Amino acid sequence: MKNSLSSYEINKVINGPFSNPHSILGMHKTEGSISIRAFCPDATSIHVISADAVMKMERIDSQGFFIWNGSEFSDFFPYELKIEMLDGSLWQTADPYSFAPQFGQVDLHLFNSGKHLELHRKMGGRLWNVGDVEGTLFTVWAPNAQAVSAVGSFNNWDNRRHPMRSLGESGVWELFIPGVSCGDFYRYIITTQNGTKIEKSDPYAVSFEKRPDNSSKVEDPFSYKWSDSKWMEERSKRNCFTTPMSIYELHAPSWSREIDDFHSWNDLTQWLIPYVKNLGFTHIELLPVMEHPFDDSWGYQVTGFLAPTSRLGTPQDFCRFVDDCHIAGIGVLIDWPPAHFPSDNWAIANFDGTCLYEHEDPKKGFHPDWNTLIFNYGRSEVRNFLFASAFQWLDTFHADGIRVDAVASMLYLDYSREEGQWIPNKYGGRENLEAVDFLKELNHYVGSRFPGAIMIAEESTDWPGVTQPPESGGLGFHFKWNMGWMNDTLDFFKTDPLFRKQKLDKITFSGMYAWSENYILPLSHDEVVHGKGSLLTKMPGNKQSKEANLRLLLCYQWFFPGKQLLFMGGERAQETEWNSNICLPEGNNSMIEFVTSLNKFYNAHCQLFMSDCKTNGFQWVDFSDTDSTIVSFLRKSENSLPLLCIFNMTPIERKNYRIGVPQSGNWKLVFNSTLPFCETSSSTNTAAHDFNQSINVTLHPLSCSVYALQ
Numbered sequence: 001m002k003n004s005l006s007s008y009e010i011n012k013v014i015n016g017p018f019s020n021p022h023s024i025l026g027m028h029k030t031e032g033s034i035s036i037r038a039f040c041p042d043a044t045s046i047h048v049i050s051a052d053a054v055m056k057m058e059r060i061d062s063q064g065f066f067i068w069n070g071s072e073f074s075d076f077f078p079y080e081l082k083i084e085m086l087d088g089s090l091w092q093t094a095d096p097y098s099f100a101p102q103f104g105q106v107d108l109h110l111f112n113s114g115k116h117l118e119l120h121r122k123m124g125g126r127l128w129n130v131g132d133v134e135g136t137l138f139t140v141w142a143p144n145a146q147a148v149s150a151v152g153s154f155n156n157w158d159n160r161r162h163p164m165r166s167l168g169e170s171g172v173w174e175l176f177i178p179g180v181s182c183g184d185f186y187r188y189i190i191t192t193q194n195g196t197k198i199e200k201s202d203p204y205a206v207s208f209e210k211r212p213d214n215s216s217k218v219e220d221p222f223s224y225k226w227s228d229s230k231w232m233e234e235r236s237k238r239n240c241f242t243t244p245m246s247i248y249e250l251h252a253p254s255w256s257r258e259i260d261d262f263h264s265w266n267d268l269t270q271w272l273i274p275y276v277k278n279l280g281f282t283h284i285e286l287l288p289v290m291e292h293p294f295d296d297s298w299g300y301q302v303t304g305f306l307a308p309t310s311r312l313g314t315p316q317d318f319c320r321f322v323d324d325c326h327i328a329g330i331g332v333l334i335d336w337p338p339a340h341f342p343s344d345n346w347a348i349a350n351f352d353g354t355c356l357y358e359h360e361d362p363k364k365g366f367h368p369d370w371n372t373l374i375f376n377y378g379r380s381e382v383r384n385f386l387f388a389s390a391f392q393w394l395d396t397f398h399a400d401g402i403r404v405d406a407v408a409s410m411l412y413l414d415y416s417r418e419e420g421q422w423i424p425n426k427y428g429g430r431e432n433l434e435a436v437d438f439l440k441e442l443n444h445y446v447g448s449r450f451p452g453a454i455m456i457a458e459e460s461t462d463w464p465g466v467t468q469p470p471e472s473g474g475l476g477f478h479f480k481w482n483m484g485w486m487n488d489t490l491d492f493f494k495t496d497p498l499f500r501k502q503k504l505d506k507i508t509f510s511g512m513y514a515w516s517e518n519y520i521l522p523l524s525h526d527e528v529v530h531g532k533g534s535l536l537t538k539m540p541g542n543k544q545s546k547e548a549n550l551r552l553l554l555c556y557q558w559f560f561p562g563k564q565l566l567f568m569g570g571e572r573a574q575e576t577e578w579n580s581n582i583c584l585p586e587g588n589n590s591m592i593e594f595v596t597s598l599n600k601f602y603n604a605h606c607q608l609f610m611s612d613c614k615t616n617g618f619q620w621v622d623f624s625d626t627d628s629t630i631v632s633f634l635r636k637s638e639n640s641l642p643l644l645c646i647f648n649m650t651p652i653e654r655k656n657y658r659i660g661v662p663q664s665g666n667w668k669l670v671f672n673s674t675l676p677f678c679e680t681s682s683s684t685n686t687a688a689h690d691f692n693q694s695i696n697v698t699l700h701p702l703s704c705s706v707y708a709l710q
Contacts, residue, residue, distance in 0.1 A: 005037065005067065013039050014063050017147030017191040019166035019173075026097030027079070033071040038095065040064050040083055041160050047082040049092060054082075064160075094133045094178040101167060101174060102128065102137050108170040111141075114380030117445065120306055120388040120396065124204025125186055125218045128176060136180035136218050138164065138188075140202065141381055142352035143171025145190045150175055151199075152186030152215070159189040159197070171381070185215040187346075192353025201303065203348045203357075203385065206392075208291045210310040214303070214346055221315035221396050228326035228398060235331075235400060236451035240478055241518060244609045245563035246599055247333065248281040248571075249524055251298055252289060253311055254580045255568055265313045265321040273328050279571060279592070280599025283331035285403060287525065289318070290336075290389075293344060298525070298580055300337045300405060301372060303347040305389035308397070315397075322398050331400040333454065334393045338386050339406040340372035349373055357382050363423050367409065369416045377410075378434035383441070390442060394450045401454030402446075404477075408460045410435040436475070443476030454478045456520060467518040482519040482562055485510040490527065493553045496540045497650045497702070501626040504649075507556065508623040508631060518613045519562040523553075523570055525578060534574045545651060547573055548702035551594055551673040552647065555704035558602050559635060559645045561618045563609070571595040594673070601671050601706075610637035621646075621660055622689050630699065632659055632689075643670075644707040648699040656696045660689030663709055667695050671706035681707070 005024065012018045013025060028035045036048055038057065041064040048055040048068050057066035082092045103122065110116035111123075128137035138150045148164045154177065155161040164173040180186075188200045201208065205216035256263050256271055263271075276284055289312070291304025299309070308318040325332050341357070343349040348357045358373040359365030365374050376382050393399040409415045414422040414430045425433050443455050457466050457477040468474025492506040528534050539549035550573055557564045569578055572587020602608050611617020621632040621644065629649040634642040642662060648654055661667060664683045681695040688694035699705060 010061060010065050013163070014061065014065060014160070016163065017195070018163055019147055021163040022097050022165050026095055027076055029076075030069065033069050034073040034076070035070075036068045036079065036095070038066045038081055038097075039160070040066065041158060042086045042156075043083050044086055045084045049080045049082050050077055091179075094135075096135075096162060096175060096177045099130050099133075099176045101165065102130065102176055103139050103167060103172060103174045108167060108172060111172065111384055112170055112380060114383040114387075116384055117387070117391065117449065119384055120204070120392040121222060123388065124202050124206065124306070125180075125216060127182070127218065127220050127222075130176060133178050134181070135176055135178035136184070137174065137176045138186070138202075139172055139174040140164070140188055140204075141171050141385075142173055142188070142190055142356070144193055144354045144356070145173070145352045146193060146195070147191040148173040149189040150177065150186060151189055152180070153184050154180045154186070157187075164188075180218060182219055184218045185209060186218065187215055190352050194353070196353065198350075198353060199346060200348075200351060201346055203351070204306055204388065205291075205304055206307050206315050206396075208304050208307055208310050211293050211295075214293060214344075216304075217310075219315050221319055224316055224319040224323075226319070226323055226398065228323050231326035231329075232398065232452075235453075238452050240452070240454050241613045242610050244282050244603045245520075246281050246558070246602060247283045247285050247520070247563065247565040248276050248279065248568065249285040249287070249522075249565050250568040251287045251525065251578075251580055253295070253309075254578075254582065255584050257583050259582075262311045265317040268312070269321050269324045273324055273330065276330055277328050279596050280603060281330070282603070283333055283400065284325065285333040285565065286335060288335045288337055288405075293342070296580065297342075299335070301340075301342040301370070302337055303342060303344055305338075305341075305385070306392040319397060326398070332398075333401040333403055333456070334397075334399045335405055336390060336393065336402045337405040338375060338389070339410045340367045340370060340374055342372050357385070361423065363417075363421060364413070367416075368421075369409070376434075377432070377438040383438050386438070387442060387445065390446065391449070394446065394453050400452070401456060401478075403456040403458060403481075404439070405458050407439070407457045407466075407475075408463070410439070411459070411461070411463055439475050439477075440470040444470050447476065457481065458483075478518060479520045479563065480517045481522045481524075481565075482510065482514075482517075483522075484513070485519070485521050485560075485562070486523065486527070489553070489556065490523075490538060492649075493549060494538050494540065497629070500649050501629045504623070504626050504629060504631070507649075508620075510560070511618075511620060511623070511633075514561045514618070515613065515615050520565055521557050521560060521562040522565040523557060523567060524565060525567045528567060528569065528574075528578045532577060534577050535570045536573045536575055537577070541651070545702065547588070547591065548651075548674065550591070552649070552702050552704055554595065554598060555645075555673050556647060558598055559608060559643075559704070559706070560633075561612050561635075563612060566595075597671075605635075605640075605643060607635040607637045607640050607643045610640075619662075621691075628654060628657070630654065630657070634662065641709045646697065646699060646705045646707070648701065648703050648705075651701040653701050654699040657699050658686070658688050658694050658696055660687070660691035660694045661707075661709075662691055662693075664693045666710045667707040668710045669697075669705055670708045671704070672700070673704040674700050674702070 057068040149159040164175040202216040207217040207219035288299030290302040291307040465474030470476040488506040539546040573591035619634040632646040683693040
């Protein structure tokens with residue numbers, strides 16, 4: 001049989017590096033015939049199977065290069081390869097090198113310009129059909145590589161078997177491999193510019209091996225059959241600013257777990273969803289559930305930005321969990337950390353032998369607080385990767401919103417850096433202009449593509465306009481965590497009540513800026529770890545006083561303007577600080593009942609949520625009674641009578657305490673943090689607190705009382 005290839009061409013395939021294997025392998029027209037070439041180390045024989053014939057290929061190299069020439073054929077024809085290996089195994093497959101590129105020119109242009117909005121569905125290892133042939137399309141961005149190969153359980157991890165094709169200046173490499181299906185593990189072997197071979201997981205993988213292993217895994221969450229169409233339709237019409245939002249923040253792996261293993265998403269569906277539903281929370285917020293190798297990072301050091309962690313099950317299991325949350329009427333928010341990523345050598349750091357996703361200069365690319373790397377937000381393909389990650393959670397997994405972690409560290413070039421350790425922007429300033437543009441663009445896309453989805457910023461500085469629209473110069477988030485409220489409020493409540501009068505401004509100062517942004521009031525995981533103690537143990541006094549103070553704190557959080565977030569364990573009066581390595585303790589049933597009643601009252605009274613983001617929904621009654629350490633305010637909404645909220649911050653009962661009210665009539669106690677609701681007080685014409693009417697009330701020790709006009 002005549003060999004139509006030179007030894008140089010054959011050696012390019014065998015020894016590499018080679019960026020265009022399709023130019024040699026597969027079916028080709030030669031002078032007067034058709035030639036089929038295949039390279040399969042450890043194969044003893046290969047046959048070409050066509051509709052009409054079986055043709056044996058000639059082995060022309062001891063390392064496994066086979067060729068068949070057919071002068072009786074003048075044009076291309078469909079075929080498969082039947083391969084027998086040294087170990088006796090035999091299989092038949094379509095030839096991976098017989099297919100045209102699947103990642104088209106439009107895809108490449110959009111990706112390189114950072115505007116491919118369906119990238120999460122196309123890049124990576126994705127189940128793919130070419131005609132009737134089923135398999136997996138592998139695509140990866142490695143612009144500085146000399147060669148890339150796909151290796152995995154489907155080719156005995158042999159990097160010689162499936163070299164990928166470079167798609168030119170785009171930097172994208174691709175290969176469609178027939179027969180690769182769900183459950184197959186894989187990696188990429190990248191030959192760098194200096195000839196070194198490095199082994200990498202897939203940045204766009206939708207699944208990984210369970211840690212400590214870290215191979216990527218072919219899975220298909222995209223085909224999940226959702227049952228939440230009613231929820232998604234209603235969500236698209238919902239105004240998040242005027243509807244109830246009480247968020248139960250949780251770390252899924254430790255909410256319920258065994259000593260040495262994790263429960264699954266299916267377990268959490270059975271236990272967590274009814275628990276949250278009974279408590280009355282409107283949303284859960286999951287600490288990052290993206291794949292991460294280190295348990296103690298709680299998911300904030302991510303290596304698989306598009307993949308739910310394998311600790312709790314498959315991507316389809318996660319889809320089912322979100323689906324069941326929606327069916328139960330519970331929204332799902334996801335923590336997402338695009339500010340940084342770990343430097344594990346098998347993940348995206350130094351991905352193709354160069355600083356591809358991160359900045360090369362450590363003054364811009366290294367995060368001193370967490371010993372991690374910082375994304376290069378100015379690079380179009382990196383922005384598109386992060387868009388793909390966000391869209392994966394909102395589109396593929398139907399998340400109802402994203403809380404972007406550590407936004408402040410993204411916005412400032414000098415974040416946690418001393419003089420000389422950072423590089424100013426082009427105007428000489430400290431603002432990271434590229435990160436600002438990225439966040440604005442992200443929020444614009446989310447707003448236009450995912451109606452009703454909520455974008456939340458954890459931003460701890462006074463950066464202006466975090467929750468203003470991008471077209472108005474803002475960053476475009478819907479909400480921002482009110483870190484000032486959290487710090488000041490906890491500082492006040494940790495103080496012995498005898499000395500609280502000296503700190504009353506701590507809980508009233510936030511009224512000065514409560515509408516500068518759209519706020520969420522967080523009592524988050526950050527406040528119950530690293531020696532800070534649980535919420536309960538922060539409170540002063542004996543056990544009874546601690547519980548009364550905790551109820552008072554939660555009332556202040558629920559009734560002050562802003563949506564509220566509580567980390568798991570707070571609702572149970574957990575006595576120990578959170579430990580991610582053990583199951584959440586059972587806790588205090590009476591506190592669970594109290595939080596349930598608090599949410600029930602909140603959800604039933606539009607005054608507490610309808611005008612959170614408007615100044616006309618709140619009015620101080622009195623914030624200057626330092627001697628008694630009592631504060632009071634009104635919560636209001638259109639077409640509803642106001643609620644009068646009074647907080648006695650001391651363990652002293654206050655009888656005949658006069659409070660000004662805006663209207664005359666009978667004011668009934670409708671909520672109290674300590675007692676049954678049985679008191680009624682009629683207003684008098686005695687002026688108080690700039691009102692013409694007032695009422696006399698009894699305020700029980702360390703209690704919140706809410707009155708409504710009957």
